[in-house]
Amino acid sequence: MAVHLLSASRLPVAKSINQNSWEMGGTLVREALERSGLESVDAIYASSMMSGELEGQMHLASLIADEAGLAGVEAMDISAVSASGAAAIRAAYLAIQSGEVNSVAVVGVERMSAGDANPVLRKALHAVRESEKTMVLKNADALAMYLKNHSVQYESFVNFAINAHRNGAKNPLALFQKEVDEAKVVEARIIAEPLRLYDCSPVCDGGACIVLSRSDHKAGDVKLAASACSTDRFVLEDRQDPLDFLAARKSFQKACDSSGRNTPDFKFFEVHDAFNIMACLCLEACGFASKGRGFRLAEDGDIYADGKLPIATMGGLKARGHPIGAxxxxxxxxxxxxxxxxxxxxxxxxxxxGPALMQSIGGAGTTLFTHFFEPA
Known part of the structure; x- marks a missing residue:
């Protein structure tokens, strides 16, 4: 059974949005539903990593349903830390494939400005063994290891940031709408050696929604062709090779097996570039570059909009912003x-x-969701 993506709605990403997450969600669901041509949906699946801790509000999906004027529909909160939105999309995909529902509004909202996001972000790591670590430090360690193991200079990574900001500059919904050059990236302040400011995604607020439907219920212009999820050892140091994104590779292969697609088929890639090293390792895991060579796709300009494999086409997590649950x-x-x-x-x-690839990362490469989309 084919699953179609009928419509979408998005808020401009901002440093702070003066609206509760459930109010944002209600608005987004109403807008996406209106654009879908449907009168209602059978279910609402909501994702937010921080609303319970920073806004004091759990039970979000049911509240969003009420805000959207859809009280009575099935509603569930879905969580997978920084991949929560992708988990919600997969839950909707599986629910529709099962035949239990015909249509689902999947909505993600996050107000990281509502409090101190850092303690919440830490909870994506091991509570005992990684209590002194942060996601920034984990990615700094990974980048340092990559540069050392593969004899690569930091400058070889700058095009990840340059590309993201070039695309973000054209996106009116992006948090950062200014281009950056190599000098600005290299000379930016160090966050955690060797990570610099432009290697890291920002803390921000935002929300977005999509409506998915069975093809025999309401056909749309875009098909959600595959959905898959895999995991790796929870703690980075427990992995045989911390620079092998095993979960990314396995979830990608699962999606390929179910759809008949493979690496050469994809025209562009919305990658989870919360940190530049994540984007690089995902490119390698999905077979677009051999191990230790993912940076070359950036260095050679292949990731640009006019390149062989455009990534982060509207700014990605780095420039559009990374409001976690959304x-x-x-x-x-x-x-x-x-x-x-x-x-x-x-x-x-x-x-x-043509066929588009999307990957979403929960934690330090611990949980990986892969989704394939294509024109219907």
Whole structure:
């Protein structure tokens, strides 16, 4: 049974949004539903990593249903830390495939400005063994290891940030709408050696929603062709090779096996570039580059909009922003915009309108969701 992505809605990403997450969610669901051509949906699945801790509000999906005027529908909160939105998309995909529901509104919201986000972010790591670590430090360690093991200079990574900001500069919904050059990236302040400011995604607020439906219920312009999830050892140091994104590779292969697609088929990639090293390792895990060579796709310009494999086409997590629970919904909405040729100044060339890949990372590469989209 085919699952179609009918419509999407997005809020501008901002440092602070003066609205509760459930109010944001209600608005987004109403807008996406209106654009879908459906009168209602059978279910609402909501994702937010921080609303319970920073806003004191759990039971979010039911509250969003009420805010959207849809009290009575099935409603569930879905969580997988920084991959929560992707987990919600997968839950909706499976529910529709099972035949239990015909249509689902998947909504992700996050107000990271509502309190101190750092203690919440730490909870994505091992509470005992990694209590002194942060996600920034884990990614700094990974980048340092990569540079050393593969004899690579930091400058080889700068195009990840340059590409993200070039695309973000054209996206009116992006948090950062200014381009950066190599000098600005290299000379930026160090966050945790060797990570610099432009290697890291920002703390921000935002929300996005998509409506998914069975093809025989309501056909749309975009097909959600595959959904898969895999995990790795929870603690990075327990992995045989911390620079092998095993969960990314396995979830990608699962999605390939179920869809008949493979690496050469994909025209663009909405990658989880919360840190530049994550983007690099995902490119390698999915077979776009051999081990230790993912940085070359950036260095050679292949990741640009006019390159061989455009990534982060509307700014990615780095420039559009990374409002945690909403991020995967932004990624899916941006793919919908590209495939329906409604991406405005960010629109990819016609030859790139084809199968699209999306990956979402929970924790330090611990949980990986892969989704494939294609024109219907």
């Amino acid at each position: 991020t995967a919904l932004y990624q899916a909405a941006e793919i919908h915009a590209q495939l329906t040729e409604t991406a405005g100044a960010n629109q990819l060339p016609a030859e790139k309108i």
